[in-house]
Amino acid sequence: MFPVSSLDSHCQVVSDNALSNSSSCPSRRAQISEDDLFSTTDLNDEKLLQVFNAHGYTNLSRLSSRVFKAQHPSWGLVTIKSAQELKHRHFLKQEAEFLYSNTNFNTDSNKKDIWPNYCDYFSSHKSDCLVLSYMNGKTLLEIQAYSNIAECLPSRWLSALESTINQVHRLGFVHGDIKPSNIVFCPQGQAQLIDFGSVTNIGTEREQLRFDSYTPRYFRQNLVTSKLDDWFALAVTLEEFLDDAALPSRYQILLKQHR
Structure with a gap:
């Protein structure tokens, strides 16, 4: 199971019963949590910038309604995918599990990646976010x-x-x-x-x-x-x-x- 950051320094899997039962594991990444991270219906870029700046994400730009590009001091250029609806959260978690299982966290810098590397996954009461390495192309x-x-x-x-x-x-x-x-x-x-x-x-x-x-x-x-x-x-x-x-x-x- 891939890690999910939370306030209590444990990883908590998406809480919806339809997705999975909650479990805990050591957090691999900086802890990120917001009770109300953002609303997919009325989010503006300024609000999103404030939320992610507080957790080390800068140079934020929107790629689509639920996908963002940002800079992180540890991971460099990243893509952040968000999901709020149950179905979209299911697919996001499914993608996270595949990429986490198939990411080499000690990747040789000369290696050519053929899909994004998993960076982080975190949840709020309303939204889940998957952070991936940015594919330059x-x-x-x-x-x-x-x-x-x-x-x-x-x-x-x-x-x-x-x-x-x-x-x-x-x-x-x-x-x-x-x-x-x-x-x-x-x-x-x-x-x-x-x-x-x-x-x-x-x-x-x-x-x-x-x-x-x-x-x-x-x-x-x-x-x-x-x-x-x-x-x-x-x-x-x-x-x-x-x-x-x-x-x-x-x-x-x-x-x-x-x-």
């Missing part, structure tokens, strides 16, 4: 804005992306939401995956999932999660960016078989 969706996508991507981008997906599968998981906005290419050409809120163990029956999360356009209708889910989603993604001649035949066949 552009998503495939952002790259799409260029007139010639081939010139904006590294020469071996597809091979690097397939290698990253294979690494998730070797760990026994399906990413579950492969799409252009969740694929990042760093300046060095490394392919990275973000947003692991939909991650599941390979072979999980979907009817057993408390909440099922996927993007319909990239979803393969099936009863059990499998590696094929990610490869089908990648095939749909590639079809959006490549013409028929450039789309590898293995993905053309996959689309014909599973659409």
Whole structure:
């Protein structure tokens, strides 16, 4: 179980019975707690800046309604993801558990990360927050804005992306939401995956999932999660960016078989 900071120097897991039972463990990070950290409906940047500045977060900027970018003295540039609704908290906790289990906390500075590193997780009465290392690059969706996508991507981008997906599968998981906005290419050409809120163990029956999360356009209708889910989603993604001649035949066949 990943650590969650609290005032009493113990880690407390999200208290909702639907998510988990509470437990305690030694706190690995600086303790952070606010009774009312923020409201997702009327939060303004000034209030958020005050809250996070008090705990060492500076240079705060909003990336989306529930995602923020900040600087921390220990972790450097970070992404902070927040959740308030039960379903969103479930997915946030699911992502935190995967990343905590697969983060090397003694990472070699020369190592190229292929997904965000876990930094911290903390809760208030109304919100949960997951702090991750910031992925410096552009998503495939952002790259799409260029007139010639081939010139904006590294020469071996597809091979690097397939290698990253294979690494998730070797760990026994399906990413579950492969799409252009969740694929990042760093300046060095490394392919990275973000947003692991939909991650599941390979072979999980979907009817057993408390909440099922996927993007319909990239979803393969099936009863059990499998590696094929990610490869089908990648095939749909590639079809959006490549013409028929450039789309590898293995993905053309996959689309014909599973659409």
